[in-house]
Amino acid sequence: MDFLRPGSWAEALEAKAALPDAVPIAGGTDVMVEINFDHRRPPALLDLNRVAELAEWSERDGRVRLGAGVPYARIIAELGDRLPGLAMASRTVGSPQIRNRGTVGGNLGAASPAGDSHPVLLATDADVEVASTRGVRMVPAVEFYRGVKRNALEPDELVAAVHLDVARGPQQFAKVGTRNAMVIAVCAFGLALHPDRGRVGTGIGSAAPTPRRATEAEEFLAAELADTGLWESRGPLAESVRRRFGELVARAASPIDDVRATAAYRRHALSVLARRTLGWVWDQYREGGWSACA
Amino acid sequence: MRVTFTVNGERREADDVWEGESLLYVLRERLGLPGSKNACEQGECGSCTVYLDGVPVCSCLVAAGQAQDREVRTVEGLAEGEDRLDPVQEAFVEAGAVQCGFCTPGLLVAAHDLIARTGQPSDAEIREALAGNLCRCTGYEKIMEAVRLAAARRAETRGGSPEVGP
Numbered sequence: 001m002d003f004l005r006p007g008s009w010a011e012a013l014e015a016k017a018a019l020p021d022a023v024p025i026a027g028g029t030d031v032m033v034e035i036n037f038d039h040r041r042p043p044a045l046l047d048l049n050r051v052a053e054l055a056e057w058s059e060r061d062g063r064v065r066l067g068a069g070v071p072y073a074r075i076i077a078e079l080g081d082r083l084p085g086l087a088m089a090s091r092t093v094g095s096p097q098i099r100n101r102g103t104v105g106g107n108l109g110a111a112s113p114a115g116d117s118h119p120v121l122l123a124t125d126a127d128v129e130v131a132s133t134r135g136v137r138m139v140p141a142v143e144f145y146r147g148v149k150r151n152a153l154e155p156d157e158l159v160a161a162v163h164l165d166v167a168r169g170p171q172q173f174a175k176v177g178t179r180n181a182m183v184i185a186v187c188a189f190g191l192a193l194h195p196d197r198g199r200v201g202t203g204i205g206s207a208a209p210t211p212r213r214a215t216e217a218e219e220f221l222a223a224e225l226a227d228t229g230l231w232e233s234r235g236p237l238a239e240s241v242r243r244r245f246g247e248l249v250a251r252a253a254s255p256i257d258d259v260r261a262t263a264a265y266r267r268h269a270l271s272v273l274a275r276r277t278l279g280w281v282w283d284q285y286r287e288g289g290w291s292a293c294a
Numbered sequence: 295m296r297v298t299f300t301v302n303g304e305r306r307e308a309d310d311v312w313e314g315e316s317l318l319y320v321l322r323e324r325l326g327l328p329g330s331k332n333a334c335e336q337g338e339c340g341s342c343t344v345y346l347d348g349v350p351v352c353s354c355l356v357a358a359g360q361a362q363d364r365e366v367r368t369v370e371g372l373a374e375g376e377d378r379l380d381p382v383q384e385a386f387v388e389a390g391a392v393q394c395g396f397c398t399p400g401l402l403v404a405a406h407d408l409i410a411r412t413g414q415p416s417d418a419e420i421r422e423a424l425a426g427n428l429c430r431c432t433g434y435e436k437i438m439e440a441v442r443l444a445a446a447r448r449a450e451t452r453g454g455s456p457e458v459g460p
Contacts, residue, residue, distance in 0.1 A: 001312070001313035001314050002313060003295055003313040003357070003359040005359065005362065025357055025360070027355070028355040028356055028357055028360065029337055029352075029355050031357075032316060032337075032354065032355040032356070032357060033335070033336040033337065033355065035314045035357075036316065036335040036336065036354060037335065037336070041314070044313075045313060045314065045357055045359070047357065047359060047360050049360050073349075094337065094426065095337075095340065095425050095426020095427075096350060096404065096407075096422070096423055096425065096426050097337065097340060097343055097350050097351050097352045097404070097426045098337055098352070098355075098426065100349045100350060100351050101351050101352075101355065101356070180425065181422075181425030181426060182338055182425070182426065
């Protein structure tokens with residue numbers, strides 16, 4: 001095995017181009033488990049810890065560019081106001097030790113359907129910035145997940161960053177597990193209201209081969225809010241609407257029975273998470289200073 | 295490969311390190327520092343917790359090569375010299391927070407970090423900070439007591455805190 005230690009992003013891309021089978025390692029919270037348990041013997045590890053620019057984030061024109069190597073602990077500490085949904089999801093990742101090392105870039109690279117950041121990236125219409133020596137391309141999160149632990153990366157590509165809008169509406173994330181730490185999600189749900197665009201964003205985790213949106217639920221709720229004038233009036237949301245939203249989210253999932261839960265439980269739990277998080281974001285919207293679309 | 299990094303303030307070198315090897319393995323098997331414990335090898339139990347550049351991490355999930363030129367502080371580096379324990383260690387002894395002792399090194403590092411960052415942690419904050427460290431003996435109550443004790447003492451030595459409860 002080789003251990004490649006690029007000192008810059010350009011060097012990292014060159015190394016990946018020269019040896020496409022090299023496995024990138026940042027926090028190591030997935031890759032090292034596979035190596036420790038003999039599940040993986042890559043020809044090389046490509047250490048990204050030394051690439052300083054990966055651990056930076058910046059904000060421009062209402063959009064955050066989050067470097068792929070910013071650990072969850074820093075997202076929680078530094079970005080809770082701009083990216084509340086992602087910060088909430090980050091708080092549910094592993095344990096303090098894991099959050100000190102794990103990154104959104106790693107979540108995307110691993111592309112596990114249970115990755116905690118995915119539902120929020122979907123709900124907030126995030127874009128994944130992907131790079132190689134051939135150039136840079138932007139992949140919408142919704143097109144990034146291609147199968148169980150498969151993503152849209154070409155063999156010579158690395159995840160550079162994630163681009164997300166600074167929240168212009170309330171966001172929530174909820175996750176079901178057996179305890180409050182070190183939990184691989186039984187199922188998870190991310191929800192973002194985009195009142196400026198009259199859009200509702202959703203993301204389902206751990207209840208389908210890939211993280212996915214609940215498109216029908218998004219459209220139902222956006223239409224409901226528009227047709228009844230609720231974006232402007234900020235009136236209370238009928239229980240029937242919340243319930244219907246939960247049903248549509250559950251319907252969008254295609255869960256399986258596994259060691260963590262049955263498919264039926266996941267579907268039921270998702271409908272509950274969706275209904276609850278909708279109640280929370282709507283309360284926040286009614287109380288907060290968010291502006292609605294004209 | 296050779297890996298060179300600072301451990302507990304001392305420059306150390308390890309040779310013939312396999313590229314897939316963990317920092318934990320290097321510490322225990324190559325540098326003679328068996329304080330950090332090897333249990334789950336998947337970041338679940340926290341027994342291998344060390345500081346990496348001042349941040350607590352599971353050393354089983356750090357590739358040895360990633361530690362190159364960086365600073366590692368293990369449980370062996372918490373005490374000042376041979377016979378002066380860190381206040382967190384003293385509190386663990388006094389509160390009886392140790393049974394079989396296997397989880398203790400990781401808990402000490404995690405608690406040490408919490409107390410360094412937070413003046414007077416609430417019980418919820420202590421539980422959250424220790425959520426990545428599993429103990430199968432104690433039921434955690436004595437560990438909670440030890441951390442409360444260490445935090446209260448630290449607050450006192452910092453000039454006293456009127457909020458210290460009974």
